[in-house]
Amino acid sequence: MAALSQNLVPASVPVPDAFEARTNATFEALMWALSRPGTVQTLPAPGMTGLVEALVDRECKVFCDDPDLSRFVAFTGATLAPAAAADHAFLGLDRAEGLAHLEQIPVGSALYPDDGATVVAFARFGEGQRLRLIGPGIETSVEITLGGLVPGLWALRAARSCYPAGFDMFFICGTSVIGLPRSTLIEVL
Amino acid sequence: MSIASLTKAWQPMSYGFLDASAKRELRRKMLKAIAVPGCQMPYASREVPMARGWGTGGLQVTLTLLKPSSVVKVIDQGADDSVNAASIRSFLSKVSGAAETWDTLAASLIQSRHRIPEERLHAGQILVLQVPNPEPLRPVEPNMSIARQMHADADYGRLWLILYEQIVRSGRIMEGAAYPSLVNGRHVMTPSPIPRWDVPKLHMAQHLTFLSAGREKRLYAVPPFTKVEPLVFSDVPFKVEDHGALTCHRSGVKGFYMNEIPQGDGGSAYELSDSHLGIKAIRQAEGEADRIGATWYQNGQSA
Structure with a gap:
């Protein structure tokens, strides 16, 4: 009896396991990336798998154009869905095909802004297109450069955004992440 | 594939009390809340060992964010030592191993019922406000489907009407707490029942604010550097409580709420x-x- 009650009492100082620590740190990076658009936050591990672990489960519909990542996503129990039905999309925006998928991503509506998808893509930071960002999370304005992205991406984002409808983007470069919420206005310089 | 690879070792409790799927759901909604400042996002609102209406919404957001290096402060109407605040704080540290503090400057995570601390919050701090009623339109539109449509249309005329009627009847705006405020120029939110004194603290702040209503199952956020403007008429300026000249009889401090x-x-x-x-x-x-x-x-x- 004593042994049983000992088992049921949690350890005096709970310690997160590796999965919990990783997903917590990943979310914290994503949260600050979205709260302060344009700032570079650090993920605990490179690549998109960490985001999948932290955000995606069987309640999600995920579109993924990378077959390796698709298998990882399927393992979480998420439904693999076409781009037009996805709430999370992991896209390769370095090619025109990715842009075609982005064109179909749900943006939600003024009635249900939370139906707008979360889009994750790789990019190269500090090179390529110069962008000026203004909006919530930015005191005045901030300039960033994002490379390795297909031309026409920013025009498509502008065309599909009708605040509060829109999609929210995370760009990943190694262990670095930049967030661009739908509330951010982007000026292509 | 083996059974062992699909299961986890038995634990007496998930770290931070909430299980992984509850945290993922909250994370998804918290990101959407940040992306659309002031817009109420529905969430599942899990059971926690506390009755709904006692801060369960704030508690779930805090539990999702907690890690062993967190330093938590919990206040109830400004006080760290009230029963509700002390119980929530000890629960948070018990389930996460996070440190407890009363000091606003030392805290990384501040859960609050109806006050924002008087000391300025800095970048990197997160304020979690408990919200009893997240819907600013409820006094004018009890049907939540219609209220949702009004938010979609940015149809806030009736909120101004309430304020106008108060001025006509009483000579001044009578909203004491939960003063309706326009966030990012688009969504009107109720900043939880903080006094008017605290509303300007949310405007273009350094810190990130989450507001979460556990009973009503909705959460919303005010990111750093976001405009939060109390609804006012251009010829009747927003006034905070007239506490600037009062002196605290215990500490002798003057000029605060x-x-x-x-x-x-x-x-x-x-x-x-x-x-x-x-x-x-x-x-x-x-x-x-x-x-x-x-x-x-x-x-x-x-x-």
Whole structure:
């Protein structure tokens, strides 16, 4: 009896396991990336798998154009869905095909802004297109450069955004992440 | 594939009380809340070992964010030592191993019922406000489907009508707490029942604010550097409570939001609502090295 009650009492100082620590740190990076658009936050591990672990489960519909990542996503129990039905999309925006998928991503509506998808893509930071960002999370304005992205991406984002409808983007470069919420206005310089 | 690879070792409790799927759902909604500041996002609102209406919404957001290196402060109407605040704080540290503090400057995570601390929050701090009623339109539109449509249309005329009627009837705006405020120029939110004194602290702030209603199952956020403008008429300016000239009878501090304590002779004494600010001031007066940070208000005026 004593042994049983000992088992049921949690350890005096709970310690997160590796999965919990990783997903917590990943979310914290994503949260600050979205709260302060344009700032570079650090993920605990490179690549998109960490985001999948932290955000995606069987309640999600995920579109993924990378077959390796698709298998990882399927393992979480998420439904693999076409781009037009996805709430999370992991896209390769370095090619025109990715842009075609982005064109179909749900943006939600003024009635249900939370139906707008979360889009994750790789990019190269500090090179390529110069962008000026203004909006919530930015005191005045901030300039960033994002490379390795297909031309026409920013025009498509502008065309599909009708605040509060829109999609929210995370760009990943190694262990670095930049967030661009739908509330951010982007000026292509 | 083996069974072992699909299962996890038995644990007496998930770290941070909430299980992984509850945290993922909250994370998804918290990201959407940040992306659309002031817009209420529905979420599942899991059971926690506390009755709904006692801060379960704030608790779930805090539990999702907690990690062993977190330093948590919990206040209830400004006080760290009230039963509700002390119980939530000890629960948070028990389930996560996070450190507890009363000091606003030392906290990484501040869960609050109806006050924002008087010391300025800095970048990197997260304020979690408990919200009983997240819908600013409820007094004018009890049907939540229609209220949702009104938010979609940015149809907030009836909120101005309430304020107008108050001015006509009473000569001034009577909204004491939960003053409706326009966030990012688009969504009107209720900033939880914080006094008017605290509403300007949300405007273009350094810190990130989450507001979460557990019973109503909705959460919303105010990211850093986001416009939060109380609804006002251009010829009737927004006024905070007239507390700038009051002095705390315990610490002698002047110029902050006060609790009124009725006295036997019919008069009132006042004491600082932000209890730890008072403690710091008393310690300083006694010669202890206790630092009071920069405050939002100086000499009773918004800085």
